[in-house]
Amino acid sequence: MSDKKMPVIMIVDDEPINISILANIFESSYDIKVATSGARCLSLIESGVTPDLILVDIMMPDLSGYEVLELLKADPTTMNIPVIFVSSNDTQADVAKGIKLGASDYITKPVFPAVAIARVSMHLRLKQQSDELRKMALFDQLTNLYNRHYLIEAGTQRLSESYRNNSALALIMLDIDNFKHLNDVHGHDFGDKILQQVSKTISKDCRSIDIVSRYGGEEFFILLPGCSFEEAMSKAESLRVAIEENAMHAIRVTASFGVCAKNDTVETLASLIKRADINLYKAKNNGRNCVFGA
Numbered sequence: 254m255s256d257k258k259m260p261v262i263m264i265v266d267d268e269p270i271n272i273s274i275l276a277n278i279f280e281s282s283y284d285i286k287v288a289t290s291g292a293r294c295l296s297l298i299e300s301g302v303t304p305d306l307i308l309v310d311i312m313m314p315d316l317s318g319y320e321v322l323e324l325l326k327a328d329p330t331t332m333n334i335p336v337i338f339v340s341s342n343d344t345q346a347d348v349a350k351g352i353k354l355g356a357s358d359y360i361t362k363p364v365f366p367a368v369a370i371a372r373v374s375m376h377l378r379l380k381q382q383s384d385e386l387r388k389m390a391l392f393d394q395l396t397n398l399y400n401r402h403y404l405i406e407a408g409t410q411r412l413s414e415s416y417r418n419n420s421a422l423a424l425i426m427l428d429i430d431n432f433k434h435l436n437d438v439h440g441h442d443f444g445d446k447i448l449q450q451v452s453k454t455i456s457k458d459c460r461s462i463d464i465v466s467r468y469g470g471e472e473f474f475i476l477l478p479g480c481s482f483e484e485a486m487s488k489a490e491s492l493r494v495a496i497e498e499n500a501m502h503a504i505r506v507t508a509s510f511g512v513c514a515k516n517d518t519v520e521t522l523a524s525l526i527k528r529a530d531i532n533l534y535k536a537k538n539n540g541r542n543c544v545f546g547a
Contacts, residue, residue: 259284260377263304265294265321266339267313271362275308275339278366279373291316295324304334306377308360311340311347319354326355329410333383335376339364395445396452399466404474407464409522411478416519423485423514425475426529427455427492430507430541432471439504447506454495474526482514482546489544497542509536512546 263286264275276285286302288294292315294307307325311318318338325331335357340347343361351359357376360369391403399407415422429435429451436444448471455473456465464476477485489510496508511533515525528547536545 260305261286261303262373263288263294263297263302263307265289265291265307265309265313265318267310271310271339274364275369278364278369282370283373290314291318291321294321298325298331305380306335306337306373308337308339308373311338311342311351319350322351322354322356333380333387335380337372337376339369393467396448396467398452398456398473399464401466401468404464404466404468404476405522408474408476411464411476412515412522412525415478415515421479421481421484421514423477423480423482423512424525424529425477425485425489425492426468426511426526426533427473427475427489427508428533428537429471430509430537435504435506443501447501450499450501451496451506451508454499455492457495458491474529480514482512485512485514486544486546489546493542493544507542509533509541510544510546511536512544 260283262279262283264272265288266272266275267289269289272287272289276287279285286297286304288297291309291313294309295316298304309318309321316324318340322336322338325334325336336355337358337360338351338356339360339362341362343359348359358372360372391399393400412422414420429447432444432447435447448467451473452465452467455475459465459475462478464474466474466476468474475488477488480488489512493508493510496506500506511529511531513525513528513532532545532547536543539545
């Protein structure tokens with residue numbers, strides 16, 4: 254039996270009979286989640302349910318399907334979920350409004366199973382392809398960490414949120430010591446293995462809200478929302494020890510760390526990165542394999 258998880262489809266409708274009809278069509282091929290209102294749909298997603306596709310009615314008493322769609326598209330964590338309207342409102346104006354707001358498709362009631370199955374299958378396939386392309390654009394292919402582009406994009410947003418919420422935020426920059434020498438002596442394949450090993454070490458104990466990225470070459474960043482400077486210094490020291498202890502074939506691998514936290518006065522992510530880089534340079538000058546923060 255395959256361990257592959259079935260795609261999750263969320264059905265959102267205030268009429269139990271409509272939910273039952275759709276569930277009967279899809280339950281053999283998909284993991285079905287049910288919400289009897291727009292508010293319940295959003296609540297389930299907020300609690301951790303992650304649908305691969307949403308089938309939503311338009312006319313509901315609390316939030317209409319249009320309003321649910323607008324809220325989903327406004328949130329970066331849900332904006333890429335395909336949403337298909339299932340409704341008896343099938344005028345050209347209704348369809349056009351839904352598509353304009355970002356709906357992926359429109360299925361009219363009464364639902365014809367063959368049509369519904371074909372359209373859902375098509376949009377799930379498109380989502381899978383889109384997810385794969387997005388991963389290629391946002392992740393470093395060697396280490397499977399986020400890449401520089403994602404750090405800048407998401408890090409700017411997290412920094413803005415920390416100022417808006419008056420919450421802490423810290424940044425750790427690390428660089429593998431003498432990496433060029435290791436590459437020259439042991440070969441680039443071994444150098445790649447070092448990068449992968451260090452990546453696993455630094456991402457192992459990070460939280461889901463942390464951004465761990467390979468910035469380029471042998472440089473890495475860890476953005477820590479909600480962490481104070483002192484907490485980030487302690488985290489960096491723990492990582493320094495862990496990297497040194499995870500020797501590869503008895504070859505000593507170490508890293509140097511630069512740590513900083515956001516200023517009380519508003520600064521940009523670029524200036525935060527620059528401060529971390531300066532502190533990393535000081536760690537290198539202090540003999541490498543150490544942590545410097547200011």
